[in-house]
Amino acid sequence: MSGQSVIETVDLTKTYDGTTVVDRLNLHIEEGQTFGFLGPNGAGKTTTILMLLGLTEPTSGVARIGGYNSTREPIKVKQISGYIPEKIGFYEDLTATQNLAYTARLNDLSEELVAKRIGESLGEVGLSEVAGQKVGEFSRGMVQRLAIADILIKMPKVAFMDEPTLGIDPEGVNQMLDLIGRIAKEQKMTIVMSSHQLYQVQRICSHVGIIVKGRMLVEGSLDQLMGEAFGGGRFKVEVQLAEITSGIVDRIKRIDGVVSVERSGDSLVVGCSEDLRPQIAKAIVDGNGLMIQMQIQSYALEDIYMKYFHEAEV
């Protein structure tokens, strides 16, 4: 599997003036994955992306994209990767089309292709109607969508998006996430999206990596991580009972799919791999228990994040 990694780092390390920002980071992202790169501010997400793109030299270690060494063959790497920096900007005196044309020419596209790609990518992000407007008049959300169009011009294998939803309104965030998800699917592009907005990552990413203080705490597919983090239980059912007896606990434990049963006060917290509320209710009734209420919760990425994050802090 690791042979197909399109993005790969080996012991990637970056030190700025004695402070280690990225610490022996090992990353494997396979082709077609949508990878959520999670971590608090200053965890080293952006620095890692910059090193992968060959914009910053690593202190030690290797970064590779599509088999090319990012430090030694930056041009080849940049040919196959697109990048949306956190503080994205366009030339405000130029129109959207002119801005994209500049990108296209920097990528050595032929003139016919320039016009074709600009039309297509502006259409894709829904900015066709403002193609002739100066970017200075654009809203933040429009600029972000233009940034996506800017990547589409290039048709890269890999796209890095650094906090692509930062500073736009909820409506814009939704559009943006849909757009990114759609592109990942349609263009079969490998996307690395850094963020600290967990629910956004959860919505479109199939794989995540959590980085804290320059170290990769955990990496893998969302399902796999949920499994590892909570022993296979993706759902958490909380049952409040008038009285908790060991008979009831035993009955619940015997249900197929129940992973854990814990007592907390007058409640039981049941970890399970699927929604087992009816079965649990039946078990309680069968055990002559009196149920006051029952709640189900699905674990979110946030729980995983907090779990690993706290472990790292300790």
Add this chain to the structure above:
Amino acid sequence: MRGLMTVFRKELADDFTSWRFLILFALVFLAGAFTLYVDGQNIGREVTGTTQFIFLKLYTTSDQTLPGILQFLNLVAVFFVPIVGIALGFDAINEERNNGTMSRLLSQPIYRDAVINGKFLAGVVTIAIMITSIVLLVAGVGLRMLGVPPSSEEVIRLIIFLVVTIFYGAFWLGLAILFSIFFRRVATSALASIAVWIFLFFFMPMLAGLIANTVVPLDRAATAEEYFSNLGVQSTVLQLSPIRLYQEAISVILVPGYRTLGQMIQLMGAGSVSLLPNPLSLGQSLLMVWPHLVSIVALTAVCFAVSYVKFMREEIRA
């Protein structure tokens, strides 16, 4: 070369469509118009009694009632070229950084130096077009005014003048780009360039006098020898300034009558030219200012080289 032409074309288009360019061009145009006005008033007096190098007089004629600083050559050396150079370069790099276009630009498959080379080249071409158009403007209207076509030597001298001026402009452009790399804020880099300019044209002569008087103090009983060495120190210090280097160089190139840059001229004032009626040949004029020309080119190269190295080594940080 990858990306260089694309960056160059884009920057050139930016330069030419910006308000900044229109304002500068209006200024430069006014300088040409002003020169022609002075020519119209004075050239008749200047050209009596001589038939040599009349055409070049279009560029060197001065109005006796105006201060010397308002001569065409001084205007070009002290004001226009520095202002144009600074105005075209002061925000070259930091503006892109602040706008977030730099990291997007550098993530395209181009060599990093294409960005700075392209910007520098576009600036130089813009300066060249401005300077050439003003010289041609004066030449065209002057030709009608005089009715005397330029001799081939005059044309060559004018071309050399143009080339030197473009290098001089490139120096100011390089300096401004240098500051735009070192300072994050556009206002700071603009101010730094302007500070250097003011220092060189305003404080440098004072400083030169001060140093000369410290090294060779002059009192009432000073001998001619002391007086000369005082002036010598002064002009040596002044020659550290590119403004001075350029002024001396183009004076010699455009006024074939200048036989020396020594103290005699300074003692006797600009009018002394007419005391030495035999003009120098082009080769001899060039020989005299060769060190100046080399220095101007070298200063430009140093400015650009420092910018280049700094820009190439600069790390893009998170």
